[in-house]
Each structure stands twice: as structure tokens, then as C-alpha cells.
Amino acid sequence: MALMDRYTAQLAELDIARMFGNDFFLTWDKTDDELAALFTVADALRTLRENNLSSRIFDSGLGISLFRDNSTRTRFSFASACNLLGLEVQDLDEGKSQIAHGETVRETANMISFMADVIGIRDDMYIGKGHTYQKAVSDAVRQGYADGVLEQVPTLVNLQCDIDHPTQCCADLLHVIHEFGGAQNLRGKKIAMTWAYSPSYGKPLSVPQGVIGLFSRFGMEVVLAHPEGYDIFPEVEELAARQAAASGGSFRRVDSMDEAFAGADIVYPKSWAPFAAMEKRTELYGNGDTAGIQALEKELLAQNADHTDWECTEERMASTKNGSALYLHCLPADISGVSCERGEVAASVFDRYRTPLYKQASYKPYIIAAMIFLAKVKDPVRMLELLERKGRVRQMG
């Protein structure tokens, strides 16, 4: 049997015509079929590589990356994905001041896109900004294509915005799917997406939002836990609730880490900043109020310090299903006694889950590659078959 058979058989059942030529902003923009296709193609591309077969669909072309926040993992994942498909990464290292108004977004977007097949953007620092910016870039290049300026529409891949972190959360979910032996086995499983203490300030909301916005679609019992004042976007909570109901699962918010962990199959303890504080910071930043930002930071760190007991301890892990819930983190984690005095997770817990955590991260390059692949390839079934049949080796030797 051919390597690709199981993947092409799955893909053939799915309605994914709308993925061709489209961007990837938020997981909830995508249908269940489209998400299933994403996971299938990610697995297929991984299988090709594991069998030393090339997945290059591009002979030349650029993948543009724009990181408005530090990144190592996502940066390397994006570079890996582009390289896997045959695109060369060109990083746009902008001065922050250049992007002051929509006018310039439109111009910059076109100026970098003459030979760009994909644009990956991370812009997660300010509420109401990142997603809006990504949309503006996408609109600009589509207009550029319509006007005959660009010869192709670069696909936009959201590498993290203020709302969602789809490449991370889809990698998380693909990891979970593999650990549980299939998406169908997630039905009825309990996942605890919970706040955890960190001695740092201002971590984005996109991971908790992305997790509840994605995992609530699989019939799971989704529990969001955080101390008072650490709310996330209310719209995403409402979305999670709707999706959970529709998929035969449930969503609820609690203010106790213990309650979230009790009997959980999966735990995702992670620090984030309060939504209200992030909104305030966005406003202060907009006003150039540096003193205000510093005062806010101080206040937030003090607020954090009231909740040092929100830690993923051995005791809490023991309370999960059979004492062995799958522990997730997007990394790097704040590990108590290792990277900080007190943090999100006990060192012994982290150590025990190190290998699955690294595996979780290892899906991200394939998820990104699959996003690009599905946006660029009109007939993914035929293309996977073709790549196998051509049998071009990735590495001679």
C-alpha cells in the first residue's frame, strides 16, 4: 500500500474546496472538515519527510515573516515549513514606527509581496490590533493582485494575534489526537485550560483563547480556570460555549485550579495577563504613556503575586484522571526552582512530561506547512499522490 493512501482516503471525504487561495486567521473561521484536512495534511507531510521524500511544491518563491514580538519556536517553525515546501524565508524587520496608519500597511504589504507566496505575521501585544493588522495586510495584497500589481496572492498565516494562536493550538490538538488515538476519542474527555502563576508580566491571551476556541469543537468537557480579574475576551468564551454545546460537550469557567484539574484528561496550566489590563496597556501605549505602562506593570506583578499558589504541582497532577493527565504547554514554561523561584509548574512535573512536550512542539512546522499547502494546492489528494510517486529524495546519502 502506498504511504499516502490513508491520508488521501481521509481527504477525499472532506469538503475543503474553500481552503484553496484562502488565509488562516482563526481556527473558528474554518469548518470541521477544513480542520480535519489540516491535521491530515500535516501528518501526511510528516510521513513524507520521515520517509525521506521531498514535499517541495515550490521551485522558487518567498515566505515573508514579520515578528512584532520575540519568537524562537514559531520563527523556526515557520522557516522550517517554508523550507519544506521550497520557499525561502525573508524576514521583514520593521521599525515599529513605520506602520502608523492603514495607508502604509497597504503600501508595505504590496512592496514586500511581488514574489511572496506566503506572509506569516506575529502581532499579539495589543488588544484589537494584531488581527486587524493581519486582515489589513491580507486585504492589501488581494487588492494588489486584483489591480495587477502582484502576480500571486500571498497566503496570510496568523503566527499569533491578539485573538488566536492557531499554529500553536492546532499543533497542540494534533499532539492530543495522536496521544488519544484519534479525534473521535476526545469525546467526553475533560481539558483544563487554566491560568498559572508566573513572575512575568503581560503574556498574551491568544493561547488560552485559542485553546478553548478549538478544543470546544470536539465534544469535550472544556474547563477554563483563572483567578478573579484574569478574564479573557468574552466573545471567545461565548464562542466556546456555543461550540461545546453544538458538539455535544460542555464549557464552563471556574475560579479554582483544583476544580479544573480534578479528573481532567488534559491540563494546560499557563500564565496570561488580564484582558482588562491588556486593554488598558493598549490605550496607554497608544498615548505613548510610558510612566503609565510602568505603573500598570507594577500593579499587574503585584496582582500576580496574590496567586502564587496557582501552580501545576504534583498534588494537583495526582488529582487528574488516573493521576496521569496529559500535561500541555506552549513553551517555554516558567518552572519552579529552575527558571524562576516559583512558576507555572513544579520541576518534577515538567521533567516527567518533557518528551511529550517536545513532541507537542514538533507538530508546529507541519501544521504551518499544511496551512500553506492547503491554501496553495488546488487538489491536495492528487498532489500528495504525486509527491509520493515522483519519489524525489529529501536527502541523498
Added chain:
Amino acid sequence: MALMDRYTAQLAELDIARMFGNDFFLTWDKTDDELAALFTVADALRTLRENNLSSRIFDSGLGISLFRDNSTRTRFSFASACNLLGLEVQDLDEGKSQIAHGETVRETANMISFMADVIGIRDDMYIGKGHTYQKAVSDAVRQGYADGVLEQVPTLVNLQCDIDHPTQCCADLLHVIHEFGGAQNLRGKKIAMTWAYSPSYGKPLSVPQGVIGLFSRFGMEVVLAHPEGYDIFPEVEELAARQAAASGGSFRRVDSMDEAFAGADIVYPKSWAPFAAMEKRTELYGNGDTAGIQALEKELLAQNADHTDWECTEERMASTKNGSALYLHCLPADISGVSCERGEVAASVFDRYRTPLYKQASYKPYIIAAMIFLAKVKDPVRMLELLERKGRVRQMG
């Protein structure tokens, strides 16, 4: 008929033997035939890409970029051109202090060139420096090749120097050629290369110089306009005058934006710094006189402020041929009320010309690719035919 036929037919008529193995410093180093070949190859490469055919002539190899001034457009154009032909870009991020004397230029040039097929340099800040530096790099790598140090001579491409900006101006001209339906239709057309007000300081002279140095070769009426004190290199004015006379056109300098715009077919209103001031800055910089530079900057901004009425307004556009001259800019433009209070161009004018402006910019990657192609390929006609015949697709899918 084959896609490449019209291009190869044109190329076959041209005497371009001297382009092979040569650099691209200044447009006026090149014969009319050589420029015609450049435009033809740029169009041919664009046609190949638009038909999803690969233009990779390199299986491996590096394109070295060295930007001694900020750049987004030219940086991405160079990266795109290299990628289109199969070269990987490696950026030389030098500390400015490293290049103190010719000795080190020679060494650095060789050290980065062991596997370099092309070197692109932007060095436009100081009068008398950029072109000289590019020549020194070219001399060094040619000597390195002669000495058996290098296995190939990297082609030098001027990505902007103190004298000319050939990748920009050739892209400008190719855009104009397409807009007017052929280079032969430029005969007798009036182009106004005029200074315009900007609230910034020290913009290079290479664009106005490059424009009059190039457009004066096509039988056009070339008018250079600027306020008193904003002179450009006198040698380039003399060159423009000679070329205009030889090609059956004219060149003149005026001190009125209105006079330049009246009846013009093409307008290129753009800010630049006075030649004398740039010379003074170069001297101050050489002496490390920071206070002097700041004083000069202040003086120049005050001088600029006397000429805020040099703006490309709707009224002035109305005075051009049929009120619809082709508006050119190398971007980014200083747009009144958008990127600054008062600037080079009225917002409504800029808005109306946005699409042609973006198209103008879109030629730059192909111009750069054509420069490399013609320096690297001995028989361009045969190679274009070969690329089409091989029919390697750029993107599968």
C-alpha cells in the same frame, strides 16, 4: 507561438556581448542596446513567472547584500530577484567602523565572495563615497578571481549609490515604457523631474540624477526643476544635456515647479538634499563632527521650510498634458495630511495614482534579475528558449 519568441527576437537584434561578466554601476555605462536588452529580459522573466515557469539558472550559489542605509523595497526586490534565479541571499551586516580603508574593503570583498555569484550594495549617504566603494569591491573580487582566490567573479549590482540608482530608475523607465506602449513612443514626451517639499532631511540625490541620466536618452523633453540651492551633481546635468541633444530631445533646468509641470506627460516630484549640503555633510562626517552635522541638519530643515509650496497638488496636476500626466515616485512618498502635515504630494493625487505607483515598484525585482541574468548568461536568447522548453513549473499545485 512560443512565449519567449517576441523577447528572443528583440534580443537577437542587439549587441550585448559586453554585458556578460560585467557589473551594473550606472545606466550611462551601458549602451542603448544594453539597456534595451535589460528591459527585454526583465519582461521575459516576468512572462515566465506569470506562466508559472521557473527561471532558476542557479542550482546553488549566494547573492550577497550590503545595505549601508535602511531599505525595505530594494532589499525585498534584491531578495526576490536572487530567489527567482536560484540564489540564496546572505546579508552582510557590517559595523560601519570595519570599513575604514581600502585595505579592508579588498579583504572583506574576498572573504564574503568564495561562493558569491552576485553582490548588491546600497551606499548612498556620502558624496564621493558610494560609487567609489562599489568600484573598489568590484576591483577586489576581480583581482581575487585573477589570483585564483575566487572561483567565480561575483557580479556587482548597484542598489543605489551617491551618483545613480539604476535599479530604481530602470524600473521607473520600464513602467513608463509599458504605460506609453513602447520606448519609441517616448520621443517628444515631456518629463518633469522636480524637487518637492518634505519635512525630512538629507534624501539622496541618486534618484533625480538617475532619472535625468536615463530618461534623457530617449528623445524626451527632460525638465529638471528645483528651488535655488538644491543643485544636483553638475556632471550629471551635463551628461543629461549631451544625451538629450544626441537623442533628439532636450534638457533644461528651471526653478519653477509650475513651469516643469505645464504640459508634462510624466511628473516625478520628489524631495532631495542640496548637493552642496551633502558635500558639507560628507566632510563633517569624515571629521566626526556630530555637532556640525546637527547644525547642518537644522539649517537644511529651515531651508526646506521656505519651499513648502513645492507640492504636487491637484492644481499642478491639472496643468499637465490633458490633466493626466503619469505621476511617478520611488516610494515611500511624503503625503500631505497622511504621513506628514505638508509633504511632496497631495493625498488625493497620491490616491488616484496608487495602482500605477505600485506597478512601477513591481518592476524592480525583474530589473535586478535581468541585470544578474545578463551578467551571468553568455547566450541569453538560447537560455530564455531553454527555460521555456524545459518548462519546469515554479509552483506545483
Added chain:
Amino acid sequence: MALMDRYTAQLAELDIARMFGNDFFLTWDKTDDELAALFTVADALRTLRENNLSSRIFDSGLGISLFRDNSTRTRFSFASACNLLGLEVQDLDEGKSQIAHGETVRETANMISFMADVIGIRDDMYIGKGHTYQKAVSDAVRQGYADGVLEQVPTLVNLQCDIDHPTQCCADLLHVIHEFGGAQNLRGKKIAMTWAYSPSYGKPLSVPQGVIGLFSRFGMEVVLAHPEGYDIFPEVEELAARQAAASGGSFRRVDSMDEAFAGADIVYPKSWAPFAAMEKRTELYGNGDTAGIQALEKELLAQNADHTDWECTEERMASTKNGSALYLHCLPADISGVSCERGEVAASVFDRYRTPLYKQASYKPYIIAAMIFLAKVKDPVRMLELLERKGRVRQMG
């Protein structure tokens, strides 16, 4: 006769099975056969390139570079080597603070390696750190592969550590082999690895250590010369002595540049910092003692200033074998009257040897490529034959 015949004939005689899948940390980790294979493959790859034949063994894949110290030469050499073999370079630009403990090394190493075929690291600033760090990275990715996190083990290439600089010293030696017409002709030749004055501070010990640790294996008379107080690692001196004895050569340390130069066939005059001072600096750095580091720097510069007469002058060159020893330097050199008032070498000496010096440097990309090739290709003989037989051109044209 085929181009590769002479190389494959040499390789076929060598026992190099252990190179496949292994890293390159220190030259003395490698057997004589393995070093011979390295030089043979470097020459073979150069021959392929000189004959316009592709050496791409990778269709896609990443080469990760991590430079914890400034670099131009090694950076471009690594980029060239990766590109020659078909890998795209992705630079890890770390904040120094991120790598605080072994925990994070392990994590970072895995996070950047999902699609990494090679990792090149330069980490030469602190005694006891660089080599240890490189080992930790290698251990981490091997563990990651064993755990199923990574799909391939990235090969680690030491681009300079606190102990050795193998890519430099092997390029140096390959240059010497070519200049002397074969490694067998080095027997009995005298090489002077000597300290030289420089007005700078803190140059690494890895070059003098690497040179005596490598050249002492070829039956040569190896002389290390430096002023009192400029010791290198004692372990490396002991190693050099043992190797020299075993190979029928000799090793000795002297405190006179004149004595080292007298009758030498090869001279390598170069500044370095005293081992004891480097140890002290490492300790001060570890304690974050900035004032202490500044005081040490002052002290070292004063100590240096006592030895300005340690310069490679025309007089000293005249005392070498036939007055024409081969002059080596890893570049850039501190040239008296050119890059500084007094330095390592007289300007006239440097000028006379410029071409051989550049040739010396030109071997580095091929040495690095050979290191990667031998770690990645199971049967190098067959692969070189295959590359020639396939005859894929590097540059069409």
C-alpha cells in the same frame, strides 16, 4: 578519467565508517584517516564546483547557525557550505540571557532542530564554556532523536569554541598541504605558531591551540612561542607533545619570536590573550563583575604593551627558511601602520602574502561542507561518483 577518480581512490583506502552520523568538535577527536578523508572530500567538492557540477545532496533542510561572538568569515563560510549542499541557513539570534542553565539548552536545542540537518556554533569567549555548551546541544538533540521528538539528528559543527577552531585550522592545513604538494611533504618541516602584539584585548586561544593540536600530527617540528604569561591550555600543549612524538616530529615551547622564526618553513604570528586572564575573565563574567572586567582589560592591554616588539617584521621573515616561509593568518590581521599603529605584522610582509592568505581562507567553506558531507553521507565514495555522473550543473549559462 573521471574528475572524482583521484578522490574516490584516496577515500577508498581510509577507515572512515565512524564519521557517519557524528559531530565535529575537536580535530583530535578524529583519527588520521578521518582527517585525510576531510581534506580529500573538501578538495573533491571544490573540484565539482570548479567544474560547474552541483554538490546538492539536500533537496530541502536547514543549517542552523549560532554565533555567540561576531563573525564575518566563518558566518559566510558556514552559509556557503550549507548552500553548496542544498541547506538553507537559519540564524539563531539569541539574547545571551536566554541560555542560563542546562535545562534551557536542552529545550532550545530541540525547538530549533525539528528540520535541522546541521547546527554550527561559535562560542569562544569564556574558558570552560564553549565546548561544554556544544556538547550539551549535541547531547540534547541526540536525546530528542532517541525520544522520537526529532526525525533526524542534526550534525554539530564546532565553528570555534574555547578549546579548538577546527574549521579554521583544517582550512589552514589544507592550504599548507596544497602549498607543499601533499601532507607527506610536511614531515620535518618547521612551523612557528607564535604570539604577536596587537593593541586589542582578549583574542581567543582556539587558534594557537587548534594549530598545535593539529599540525603536531604530521611529523613536523612544531614550535610554540609567546612572552611569559601568555600560556595556552596546558592540556593542549601536552597533547601536541604526545602527538608530535608519535608522528616522528617534535613540539617545544620557547619565549622568543626570533628563535621560533629561525629557519621556519611556516610562520603563524597571531595575538591571543593569556589563559590565566581568560580564566579570570570567565570568573568575573560569571559574577557579573563589570568593574572587574574593565580593570582586567586595562591590565591586559598594559601587559600587551610590554611586547610590541613581537611583530612579524621583514627582518624576522628574512630569518626563515630561504627567507620565504609561508606566512599564515586566520584574518583579519592587525597590520602595522594600516589597521593600527603597531600590530601583529608589518604592512610589507602582509602585502606580499595577501594572495596566499586569501587562498588560505578560501578553503574554509569546503572544509565545513566536507564535515557535513562526511557526517551525512554513508558511502562518500559512491556519492561523489553519483554527483559527477548525474552531472547536474550548478549554474546554467
